[in-house]
Structures are given as C-alpha cells and as structure tokens.
Amino acid sequence: MRKTIYDKYEKAKISSLPQVVFQGRIFVITTAHDAEKAVNYLLTMPVLGVDTETRPSFKKGSSYKVSLLQVSTYDTCFLFRLNRTGLTPAVRRLLEDTTVPKIGLSLHDDFNSLHRIGAFMPGNFIDLQEHVREIGIEDLSLQKLYANMFGERISKTQRLTNWEAETLNERQKQYAAIDAWACIRLYEELMRLVSTHDYELIKTEEA
Numbered sequence: 001m002r003k004t005i006y007d008k009y010e011k012a013k014i015s016s017l018p019q020v021v022f023q024g025r026i027f028v029i030t031t032a033h034d035a036e037k038a039v040n041y042l043l044t045m046p047v048l049g050v051d052t053e054t055r056p057s058f059k060k061g062s063s064y065k066v067s068l069l070q071v072s073t074y075d076t077c078f079l080f081r082l083n084r085t086g087l088t089p090a091v092r093r094l095l096e097d098t099t100v101p102k103i104g105l106s107l108h109d110d111f112n113s114l115h116r117i118g119a120f121m122p123g124n125f126i127d128l129q130e131h132v133r134e135i136g137i138e139d140l141s142l143q144k145l146y147a148n149m150f151g152e153r154i155s156k157t158q159r160l161t162n163w164e165a166e167t168l169n170e171r172q173k174q175y176a177a178i179d180a181w182a183c184i185r186l187y188e189e190l191m192r193l194v195s196t197h198d199y200e201l202i203k204t205e206e207a
Contacts, residue, residue, distance in 0.1 A: 003199040007138050009148040010204075017153035020146065022177040024075035028168060032088040038071075038078045039090040043100055045073045049183035050104045050125075052113055053163045053176055055083075066113040067163035070180040071102075077177035083164045087118030098123040103183040105129060105142050128186055135193050136201040146182050149189050154178055 029035050042048060053068040069080040069091065080091055095114065104110060107127040114120070129140045139145055143154045158175035168176075193199045 003149075003193065004202060005135065005137060005148050005193075005199050006202045006204060007136050008204045009139055009144045011144065014143060014147045014153050017147055017151060020150075020152045020154050020178055020182070022077065022174055022181055024072075024077060024177070024181070026173045026177050027076070027078050028173070029078055029080045030084050032085055032090065035080060035085060035088045036090040038080070039094045042071055042073065042078065042094060043097055045100060047184055047187070048073060048100055048102045049180040049187075050102045050107075050110070051176070051179040051183065052110045053179075054113060055162055055164045056160045064164065065116050066110075068176060069114070070176045072177060072180035072184065074181075074184065077180055079168065079173060079176055081168075082114075082117060087114065087120065092118065092120045095120045096123045100124060101126055103128065103187040105145075105183060106140070126187065128183060128190070131187075131190055131194075135190065135199065142179060142182060142186075145186055149186060154182060 027038065029038050049072040051070050052066050053070070054066050055064040057063045065083070067081070067083045069082055071078050071080070071094065102125045104125060105128045107125050111122055128145065132140070132145060137145065137148060139148065143156060146152060146154050155175065158172050161172055163172070
C-alpha cells in the first residue's frame with residue numbers, strides 16, 4: 001500500500017494520534033568511565049540517532065549550557081549528562097567519528113550548543129531537515145515529521161523541564177530517548193520513499 005504523506009501536516013491533528021513509546025533500554029551516563037564504555041559500544045552500530053537537551057531559562061538574557069546529549073541505536077539509548085561530565089574525550093571521539101552515520105534534526109543548533117562546552121570537528125552527521133524536501137515535505141519539526149510519516153504523536157510535555165535535575169525522571173528519559181531514536185526511524189523511512197517512490201504526496205491546499 002502506497003504511503004500517503006502531506007507537504008504540511010496540520011498541528012491540530014497531532015493531539016488525536018497515539019503516543020510514541022520507546023520500548024528499548026535507556027542508560028544514563030554520569031562519568032567519563034561510563035562514557036568511554038558507551039561510546040565504544042555505540043561506534044559498533046550501523047547508524048545512530050542524536051539530539052541534545054538544555055535546561056530552559058525563564059529569565060531574559062540568561063541561558064544554560066547544554067545539559068544532555070542523547071545517542072540512540074535501534075533499541076538502546078544513552079543519555080550523556082554533559083552538565084556533569086563536560087565534553088569528555090570519549091564523547092568528543094563520538095562526535096568526530098566519520099564512520100557511523102549520525103542522524104539528527106536541526107544539527108546546526110546542536111553543534112552550537114555543544115561547542116559552548118568544548119571544541120570538536122563534527123564527523124559523519126546527516127540532518128533530516130536537509131533531506132525531507134526531496135519527497136515534498138515542507139515541515140521541519142520532529143513532531144510534525146513523525147506524525148506525517150508514521151501517524152503517531154511525539155509528546156513534547158517534557159521539553160521545558162529541568163534537564164539539570166539531580167535525577168532525571170522516567171518521563172524525561174522517555175522524551176529524550178524518543179527524540180534521538182525517532183531520527184533513525186525517520187531517516188530510514190525517508191530513504192525508502194526516495195528510493196521506491198512508494199508514496200502519494202498530498203498538497204495541503206488540495207486537501
């Protein structure tokens with residue numbers, strides 16, 4: 001069955017969709033030693049999804065440095081608490097790796113945040129926003145892209161929570177893992193549709 005996608009997905013439709021749940025394992029990384037082990041594992045994978053989270057500031061003119069780097073495989077997500085570890089040698093090695101493709105969304109913003117805590121040369125990264133227009137999609141947000149491609153809702157309720165809390169709660173961990181893991185799913189589906197042309201694009205003005 002050909003997939004139906006839209007050039008622009010109506011935000012009002014998202015609330016009625018079933019919510020995405022990450023069913024895999026989630027590991028929280030708080031030491032340089034654990035970061036080394038995690039990176040060694042991640043760099044054996046065929047593809048990775050990446051994202052970052054930063055503690056929100058509600059005071060004009062003030063901001064925080066990046067709090068979290070989440071890196072996911074198909075079934076396991078590592079949450080690197082950079083507010084505790086900084087940019088460790090292992091994390092820098094991961095970011096500079098040129099062998100494993102790392103899929104993200106709006107990577108320029110993530111790189112800017114990460115560069116505030118340490119220098120690195122980005123390796124093999126692929127930004128979804130640079131490719132979705134290949135099949136006619138104009139939306140650039142993760143939530144709209146996922147709803148459009150898979151008919152499921154990524155909850156954003158944890159986005160403005162405290163990412164520097166002493167302990168991340170389960171809802172925060174789910175949110176962070178989904179944002180990285182979803183990038184893999186979107187990229188592979190996008191590549192499938194580009195290759196097979198097995199989709200019908202609906203223009204919103206025609207709907």
